[in-house]
Amino acid sequence: MLNQKHTLALSILMVTFALSACQPKVEKKEQEQKIEQKSSSEVEDTTLTLQGETEKIAVELPECNGNSCPEFSVERLHTNQFVVDSIIDQAILKNLEQILDIAHQSKTVQAEKEKTEQQQEQQEQQASSSVIAANAAKTPVQSMAEQLKPYVKTFTALQQELESLGASSKISVSVSPKILNSKEPLATVVLNTSSYLGGAHGASAQTYFNFDLKHQKQVNLDDLIESGQKAQLEKLAYETFKTWVSINKLANSLEEYEQVWKFKLSNNFYLGKQGLILQYAEYEIGPYVVGLPRLEIPYEQLKTVLKKEYLPAELLVDQPASAALPVAKK
Template identity: 40%
Template sequence: MKDKLSTAKHLITSQQHSNKLKPFKVIALSVAMACAVSACQKKPEPEVEQTQAATAEVGLNATVKDVPIQLPECEGEVCPEITIQHLSSNYPKLDQAVDLYVLNYVKNLVRGFDMTTVSNQQRQDEKSDGQNPVADAKAENAQEQDSTKSIEEINTQKAQSKEQAENQPDQLQPFVDQFLLLAQEVKQLGSSAKLSLFLKPQVLNPEGPIVTVVVNAENYVGGAHGSAAQQYFNFELESETLLSLDEILVKGQRAKFNDLAHQAFEQWIMATQPDMDVDEYQELWKFTSTDNFYLSPTDLILQYGEYEIGPYAVGLPRLVIPYKYLQGVIKDQYLPVQAKAELEKADAQKTEAQKANSANSDAEKSASK
């Protein structure tokens, strides 16, 4: 019983130290930012993008469905809440990437919990899971690209995607069972905490040419607070390719992009921590790059996780870089249509203004003669 109590206490507190948290760094931050930023205050809610309706004629046709996992009968207010959803679309590679992220998220959530259902092989597999969702998905789907696929090949790919979707509950169930074991441990301690797990894909700009799916994730496994994450998948319809950040940048422009991202980081500090010096903040929380990005209609957004560039209280930070600063940095074909139109309009206005200034200058010279 003593060992069981010790294990359960560890489970309740372990979540507070996840998501790349460095304990000594957080202690230092708590002292230095006791008034400016409290790790105990309620953090901002994750920003949720506006979903656009998919059309049947063109682009991504997708539905989001609950994964049919098995849950035991439970009564009372402390019963765990679990909702895991699956993306089903006309692009199997995208579905598979989202499924892989969902699976790795649940595996990593219960990793380290000394439950009897965790095998040694599972622990070994989890060591490398989920570090780079896009790279993981690319490796999973690695095969030669062919723009002239036969109908037979397309149907085979769809059949494989359907089979994977059907197998997803079986893949997830062992890790969901571990989560439920954790809930039982917490309940037996007399805790009133309700453990929860939510994974919900959301489709953005389905008409393409670049469609985006964001997976919104939340969990609570005891302790002072829960945890959240947002992972973006940017998918090029024509090539059926998941895009990494380096793939959308002009060759040789990564250094300039990083400079722009760092400037956006400093602007974010000034906006969210107005009472704190920018340099002082960066001594506590260094700028780091991320490949988790979203090409919104007006800006490129860099999405960070908890504790990556700030304390828990700031939530899920996102850095915003307007496209007007990214001309010549992002490949032209990856700029959203709306952004291209705005940039062309701005260029036209600039040209007209230069012509007007030149005409006025010529008129003034003629008048002075």
């Protein structure tokens, strides 16, 4: 009987020891699961962040030696946002169209472009399912390289014509996008372009593209403005314009300056650290010597003009409610 009691007590002791030994493992496993869940929840949501880099597009130019060889450089943007890439690609082609339009004064260059367009149209009409499938399999870089061919031909034709006229100038075209701001409230890409196609001087431009990543769309200046506040924004921008003219001593008086260079509100903008930046093109509100004019309107002046989501957080602190006025007794 004593042996049975001893055996029972020993069994109970062993079970208790086993349970106590397993308990820390169970608790440790639960803790590890909680840590893993917490870590996964803290992973940054990249869908609302613009991430990417530029890719240089390979183009074929005629062999050339010497310092006067032409340069045709185009880069595209490859990001985690397809909508952004597509819009910037189309903007690059549009900018090239505008740049090379200068050369269309030449009949030779115009004829070359028309010939290329006719060839493209014939290829599209004769496209078979195999050709369509092959085009679909191309990477964005390869597709962009194909679309650049007409512009490269136009550029090359211009170089050849300038050489035939005895010109020794080095002509060039450069287009390159860059991510300026990657997060909310607006992701911003700037497209830098420059060119020299002969003449007294070259040309350059900076065009800004702003995106609402949450809704996958491009945002224009009007989208930022509170209802009924467009006139106030124009007023603030005009005051900034007057200050800019005065500081840079561009004329003896504003009236004299505006006889040639009238003010206009630019839709080329981005949200800077201190205020709304309005970017202008060459010759848009000033002579070539001023380059690419830029007007900045401080956020402090825009508290009632811009929608709240586009203002810095520090400007949105609730102000104390004003005391109620006493009701006049009759």
